[in-house]
Structures are given as structure tokens and as C-alpha cells.
Amino acid sequence: MTYLVAAYAVMWLITFIFVLSMAIRQRHLAAELEALKERLQETKRYGE
């Protein structure tokens, strides 16, 4: 029974880490995108 529980735990742990890493990457990219958009707006305003 110990091995069965360990196998299921490992399976879900790896899946969770993979999904979490995607969520973290998405959050960083979304934040960077927003910052770049703001910079673009400022550049346009400055250009005008």
C-alpha cells in the first residue's frame, strides 16, 4: 500500500509542479506585457 500511495503522490506532485511552473511563467509574462504596453504609451505620448 505504501508504494501505491507514493506512486500517486509523485504523479500528482509532478503534474502540480508542471502546472504551477506554467502559471508562474504566465504571470511574469503578463506583468512584463503590461509594463511594455505602458512604456509604449509613454513613448507615444512623448513622441507627440
Next chain:
Amino acid sequence: MERWGVSKLAIVLHGLAGAAILVALYMALVFAPTEATMGHVQRIFYWHVATAWVGFFAFFITLVASIAYLRTGRRRWDIVALSSVEIGLAFAVIMTVTGSLWAKPVWNTWWTWEPRLTTVAIMLLIYATYLLLRRVIEDPGRRARFAAVYGIAGFVSVPITFMAIRWWRTIHPVIFKSEGFDLTPAMLAALIVSVLAYSLLYISLLLLRTQLEFLSDEVAELRESLDE
């Protein structure tokens, strides 16, 4: 459909994958009968085989996307190939670890260099190298072309891994034989549901991962245009 963000299709797909995983969990832990010789530890089998199937399928999708990229030169195929390798590798690692945890009580060892396990180790190294090599090539076009060629060549390891237990003498059991399955009907049903559930999870993750890469491209484009 939106290029990234939460679309309706994605929500439906993630919901379906989640529900299917719960059903598969029930089938593997409750519905399937306890195997007479190995006992409860044999239930690892349903997830071990399902993740193996998804891993192999993910690498096949990389093969198809790599061929499509070389034919069309479209970035979207490169994204699919890369995303599928990442997911395939995660599933292949799950397959290897669950296999090892099953092997210990049944074979009395965590690992042995028999043909199936050896070919699996080589396959894992090949696809881990795919991800590492992508990081060291800076030019995007060259990186995508190289990755596509590597994705096609690397797939050779997949049928060899699958056939290893049929071609060479090994302690790994053969479940799928030309004359049928070595399983009771209830075990086969649990296995089929597990394979379907994990396949849905793969599609769901592929959608998320490709959307992430599109977002990354958008950020890179905007950054370049600002730096000019």
C-alpha cells in the same frame, strides 16, 4: 479564439479533463479488482500505462509538428513541437517514477538495466537534450529549424522503447499482445478510462502551454519594437 487567456473552449476542455481524471481515479482505485499475486500495488499499472501512452503520443505530436514546421516554416508548429516535448517529458518522468515504485515490491529493485528501462532512459535523455539545445541557440529561425530536425530524428527512440519488450528478452511484462490483452474486462475498462482521461489532460495542458508561448512571442515582439 483568443491567442492567449481563458477562452470558452479551454474552460470546457479543462473541466472535461478534470472530471475524466476523477472518474479514472475511481476506476483504478475502486472499480478495478485487486490483482491476485501483486495485490493493491498493481493499481499503479493504470496510471503507469496511461502516462506512458500520453508521453509517447506527445513525442509523436512533436514529430508531426516538426515535419509541418519544416514544410511551412510557420512558428505555430514550432510552438506545438516545443510544448508537446515539455508535456511529454513530464509524463515520461511520471511513467518512470511510478514504474520504479511498482518495480521495488514486485521485482525487488528500484531499477535494472534491462532493455525497456534502458531505452526509456535514453528516450528521456534525448528529449531533455531537445529542451537544453533550444536554450543555447539564440537565432529563433535557426533554433526552430534545428529543433524540428532534432524532433524528427529523436522520435526514433519512441518505437524502439515501445518495441523493446517484444524484441529482446526482458523482465518487463507485455500487456498488449497480437492475440489480445492480458487483463480481465474490468481491468481493461479501468485502463481505457485512464488512458482517455490522461489524453484529455494532455490536450488541456497543450492548449495552456501553447498559449503561454504565444504570449511569450507577443512580449518579445513588443520589447523589440520598443528597443528599436
